[in-house]
Amino acid sequence: MITVTLLTPMVLVLGLGLSGLLSPLQAFRMRRRLTVLAPLAVVPAVLLAVVAGPGTAAASLEVPWLLFGAYFAVDLYARPLLLIAALLYGAALLGISWIKLRDTERGSGALSAFLLLSFTGNIGTYLAADVASFYLSFALMSFSAAGLVIHYRTAAAQRATKVYLVMSVLSETAILAALILVTSAGGFLLADAGHAAGTAHTGLIQGLLIFGFGVKAGTVPLHVWLPLAHPAAPPAASAVLSGAMVKAGLIGWLRFLPEGATAGAVLLALALAGAFAAVVLGVLQRDPKVILAYSTISQMGFITVLIAVGLMLPELQPATSAAAVVYAIHHGLAKGALFLGVPVVKHYARGRTGILVLLGMLGAGLAVAGAPLTSGAFGKYVSKEAVSGIEVLGVGLDTLLPLVATGSTLLLLRFAVVLFRTERDPRRRADGELYSWLGVCAAGILVPWLIGARWVTDPVQAEGVAVPSWEPSTLWDATWPILLGVLLAALTWAAARREWLPDRLTDAETAVIPPGDLLLAEESLLRRARRDGGRTLDGAHRLITAAAQRWGTAFSAAAQRGRHGVSWTEARLSGWESTGLVLVVLLTVVTAATMLLVGRSS
Structure with missing residues (x-):
């Protein structure tokens, strides 16, 4: 089944490429049909995630004749991330398959082809069980994503693509050097990667991996490509960039990063800086997709805190890793729904579909903020329990991390205001763009709970993660950070009304700090x-x-x-x-x- 999962999208890409040998009319028709069929390419991945649990016969694949021998497996971390990636890529492909090809696409099906290539590389990073397969899959995903960013060929897209490619090349170089050291110290299989800890090159490996995977994960100060790539790329591409691709950095750390107090402390400092600094930068933006990009940087900072604690305290690593995966599942679907919702609001936020769109966007926003009874509250609860008792400069992480929800609330309120001001372009009929968005919203409500309670377990105790009981204290812990964010937003609005803020901060046209911040x-x-x-x-x-x-x-x-x-x-x-x-x-x-x-x- 793993073979079918990896080859199906590649067969469609091959068909899109070979269509160029046909006459222009025949090529257009073939590409159009393949584009419509493209969402079905994720079905084998969904079935694999649902059917092939870790340890089953369908959960592993060995190809001894490929390269140095290729190995793929569905394990504790790969299974949930595989399902989320399949759902997001399927929604993205469905969202563009029913829309008439734009003039800039010239009927080439390029966007679908690059999405399929990125999907293959993305799930390959989750399923790879050897170093070579992991690196090749990671490289395929990284460089295929450049085709998503450059899609519209605008000046902003070209600049974003240049920045993205430079950062990707630096990232790939660092990762390749680190994996060579890991292989020489441990072994060719991922199961042997842990032997790299305690060697003479452990510090160098840690530094290279923090840098290399930090670029993909949007870790500050390596995040500069994210706020440029998201507004330049189509919404469907932004959904997978933020919801699935950045998680490749997370899985890379979980697979290869050797434990160590120094590396953990460095990563923790960078994670906390990103979690809170991204809020300040995001609320000063004027583009809804840029605001969501900074929200992703903040949320990935939250997840990275869990990884850092696991490095510093190896006895907590099983719990922190499980919490990181649960939070990544929630974030992928909720943030994907928000990105896919940007064009949905533009096209369907009026008339009979207006209430439906409002409820869907409100639900996704509350989930990202961590409101009670949402998947976000589940993820934050699990994360808080995993780091309970850990302090940073005398402040407990279980007290500090809820403030990330306050920042998320500020960003989402800013996102709502900016999105409300955008121009509308109503459509008469519903199409794949609306249906795919609704599917992601529905999945965001149910899937994180099911995966977190049944699939993600503690590898040591073989127990599922703790599900919140929703006692009054638990409900209040999930509520007060959001109320604090609403209060801060209200105070800022009142100050703006009284003209107490500088004119530059209240200018509705120009961003105070251009996207990319440090890049300037x-x-x-x-x-x-x-x-x-x-x-x-x-x-x-x-x-x-x-x-x-x-x-x-x-x-x-x-x-x-x-x-x-x-x-x-x-x-x-x-x-x-x-x-x-x-x-x-x-x-x-x-x-x-x-x-x-x-x-x-x-």
């Missing part, structure tokens, strides 16, 4: 380095040229003097030819006479 400073430093570096190189070139000219002049003068000296010597010696011959004859006669005299005397 980095680009400025690069431009300055290139400018100053160019001046330095020019000066060095001039110095080298002047020195070379002086050396050439001195060498020419010395050579000229040498030639004059040789000529003068030759001239003098040419006049001594006869004199020299006479001297040679005289010396010969004297030598012969001396030898004769010596011989007689002896």
Whole structure:
């Protein structure tokens, strides 16, 4: 079954590519049919996740003739993430399959093809049980995603794609170097990756993996590609970028990152910085998809805190890893629903479908904020229990992490305001865009609970994660962070009404801090380095040229003097030819006479 799961989307991509050999009309018809069929490519993955539990016969695949031998398996972490990825990619493919091809697509089916390629790589990272298969799947996913970001070919899309590719290449390089060290220290299979801990290169491996997977996970300060890629990409692509692809960084850490207090402390500091700094940056944005991108950075910071605690305290790692997976499942579906909902609000937020759209977006937003009885509250409850008793600078993480929900509330309120102001483009009939969004909303209500309670277990105790009992104290713990966020938003609104805030903060057109935030400073430093570096190189070139000219002049003068000296010597010696011959004859006669005299005397 794993074979069918991996090959089905690749067969459709092959068909889309080979359609170029047909006549233009036939190629268009074939691509259109394959695009409509593309959502079915995720069905084998859904069946695999549902049927093939860890340890079953269908849960593993060995291909000994491929590369160094390829191994794939459905394990505790792969199974839930596989299902979420299949649902999100299926919704994204369905959302674009029923929409008329835009002029910019030229009937090529390119968006569907890149989604299918990304899907194959994405689920490959979850299923891979050896280092080579994992790396190749990760690379396929990363570079295929560039086709999603560049899709509209606008100036913003081109810039976002350049930034994304640069970050991806740096990420892939770091991951490849780290995996080579992991393989040399442990083994080729993922089950042997833990042997890399305690070796001479453990610190280097930790640093490379934190950087490499941190790029994909949107870890601050490696997050700069996310706020640029999301507004540039189509909403369907943004849904899988935020809901599924960033989780590849999470699975990479779970698979390979060696435990260690120092690495855990560094990752914890970066995670907390991202969880809270992204809120400040996000509420100053003017694009709904950019706001959601910063929300993803904040939420991934929350998940990364769990990974960091597991590194620092290995005895807690089973619980923190399970909590991270549960939260990732919730976030993937809820955030995917919000991204897919951006065009749905634009097209269907009026008339008979208006109430339905309002309820769906409200439900997804409450889930992201962690409101009581939602999947978000479940994820936050499990996470809080996993880190209970852990303190940072004297403050307990179980007290600090709920404040992330306060930040999420502020971001979602800002998102609602900006989205309400966007122009509407009503459609008369419902299509795949609306239906796929409704499917993700429904899945977001039920699936995280089912997976969290039945699939995600503690590997040590073989018990499911704790499900909240919804006692008054539990309900209050899930409510007060949201109320605090609403209060802060109300105070900010009141200050804006009284004109107590700077005009720049209340400008509805221009973002106070452009998307990419730190990227602007980095680009400025690069431009300055290139400018100053160019001046330095020019000066060095001039110095080298002047020195070379002086050396050439001195060498020419010395050579000229040498030639004059040789000529003068030759001239003098040419006049001594006869004199020299006479001297040679005289010396010969004297030598012969001396030898004769010596011989007689002896």
